[in-house]
């Protein structure tokens with residue numbers, strides 16, 4: 001498996017198929033309304049915003065993996 005784009009870190013992609021949703025509310029990142037709720041904090045948050053946040057804030061690969069787990073809702077829902 002080769003990666004032609006090596007050099008730039010690949011963006012995080014979260015699985016929010018089991019994420020909670022609700023009425024449109026302002027995203028915590030302040031970029032508009034969203035129906036998605038952050039699995040980790042239960043606050044309004046775009047999936048793309050959470051992905052960008054992890055991509056830019058993860059200190060290393062292990063930290064990134066930990067954040068992805070934390071921000072991925074489990075089957076049946078995690079509180």
Ligand SMILES: [Zn+2]
Pocket residue numbers: 027028029030031032034045046049
């Ligand atoms: Zn957002």
